[in-house]
Amino acid sequence: MAQTALENTALPKGMKGLASDWASDQRTFKDVPWGKAMMWIFLLSDTFIFSIFLLSYMTVRMSTNIPWPNASEVFALEIAGHHIPLILIAIMTFILITSSGTMAMAVKFGYERNRKATAILLVVTAIFGASFVGMQAFEWTKLISEGVRPWGNPFGAPQFGSTFFMITGFHGTHVSIGVIFLFIVARKVWRGDYDDDNDRRGYFTSRKGKYEIVEIMGLYWHFVDLVWVFIFAFFYLW
Amino acid sequence: MAQADAHAEGQQHPIGIYFQIWGLLFVLSAFSYLVDYLQIQGYLRWTLILIFMMLKAGLIVAVFMHMVWERLAIVYAVLMPPLAVMVFVAIMAIESDYTAVTRVIFFDGG
Numbered sequence: 001m002a003q004t005a006l007e008n009t010a011l012p013k014g015m016k017g018l019a020s021d022w023a024s025d026q027r028t029f030k031d032v033p034w035g036k037a038m039m040w041i042f043l044l045s046d047t048f049i050f051s052i053f054l055l056s057y058m059t060v061r062m063s064t065n066i067p068w069p070n071a072s073e074v075f076a077l078e079i080a081g082h083h084i085p086l087i088l089i090a091i092m093t094f095i096l097i098t099s100s101g102t103m104a105m106a107v108k109f110g111y112e113r114n115r116k117a118t119a120i121l122l123v124v125t126a127i128f129g130a131s132f133v134g135m136q137a138f139e140w141t142k143l144i145s146e147g148v149r150p151w152g153n154p155f156g157a158p159q160f161g162s163t164f165f166m167i168t169g170f171h172g173t174h175v176s177i178g179v180i181f182l183f184i185v186a187r188k189v190w191r192g193d194y195d196d197d198n199d200r201r202g203y204f205t206s207r208k209g210k211y212e213i214v215e216i217m218g219l220y221w222h223f224v225d226l227v228w229v230f231i232f233a234f235f236y237l238w
Numbered sequence: 239m240a241q242a243d244a245h246a247e248g249q250q251h252p253i254g255i256y257f258q259i260w261g262l263l264f265v266l267s268a269f270s271y272l273v274d275y276l277q278i279q280g281y282l283r284w285t286l287i288l289i290f291m292m293l294k295a296g297l298i299v300a301v302f303m304h305m306v307w308e309r310l311a312i313v314y315a316v317l318m319p320p321l322a323v324m325v326f327v328a329i330m331a332i333e334s335d336y337t338a339v340t341r342v343i344f345f346d347g348g
Contacts, residue, residue, distance in 0.1 A: 014310065021311035029312045040316050051323040059330045063337035065346060072274050090271045097267060101260035104302045111250045215249055215304075222302045226295055232267075233291035237274055238284070 039216045060159040069155035099128035100225040110214035122186035129179040136172045249304045259301045
């Protein structure tokens with residue numbers, strides 16, 4: 001808080017700041033770098049995509065007159081002779097939250113110019129993400145071998161399969177893309193691309209990267225975790 | 239650009255807060271898993287799921303995504319549009335209720 005107060009002494013705060021930021025004939029988002037503003041706008045559009053998916057899931061689940069499969073039982077696993085409901089999904093949830101924690105710390109160390117800690121934390125985040133995708137692949141394999149298809153399944157309403165594959169598939173794709181970019185950003189941090197004494201430029205943008213790229217990467221990664229919170233609540237627990 | 243450079247280093251916060259939020263998210267996830275594990279059913283189940291979900295989502299957006307430290311201009315630009323989705327949810331809830339009723343009448347013989 002202290003540093004923002006120091007930087008924005010000239011800018012009005014609160015609702016007055018909201019009005020003056022939007023009324024100013026320069027950039028609206030005063031202390032937000034353009035890359036970060038663009039990431040937020042992309043995430044907003046992604047929010048709508050996932051909202052529509054969950055909305056269509058709600059619509060088919062509410063309108064079917066065939067009983068919906070019991071997610072607690074469908075996603076149960078036998079571990080060491082014990083029948084534990086929904087355990088794989090719970091583990092996946094904890095893994096994704098942990099990866100969000102390491103990502104948040106990577107952002108912090110990035111702004112502190114701690115290159116090594118940032119790169120290590122980014123790689124750790126990517127490994128957690130990759131293990132999440134691995135568990136999802138295991139889950140898909142299990143369900144497919146049990147006969148779950150997008151057009152039907154042995155447990156109940158056929159829409160269960162179509163919404164399951166669509167929603168978790170789209171989320172898993174987001175995680176996979178995130179893992180790839182985490183490795184790319186980690187490599188660039190490790191190499192020192194974002195340091196002031198380095199003149200290396202981005203391949204696509206031809207611009208000099210800064211440590212705010214780690215924060216932008218973080219926004220995407222936290223968003224993936226955020227979407228999982230909603231999928232976990234509505235698809236697996238409801 | 240000088241101004242942008244000065245502001246670019248804005249999001250630096252003590253590491254402790256990330257650990258606290260991390261811990262809270264762990265506890266909240268454990269609670270939502272317990273809702274299923276203890277087989278709580280009915281309105282209590284749905285209420286608890288929604289409470290834990292909103293708390294987790296709020297913590298992620300507020301602290302991990304730094305929303306509490308941003309200016310209101312971007313906070314409102316990002317958080318207001320999803321409210322339109324809530325209207326869509328209400329519309330589709332009414333619509334699917336209607337579909338369900340017609341299916342019961344015409345497919346299940348009333």
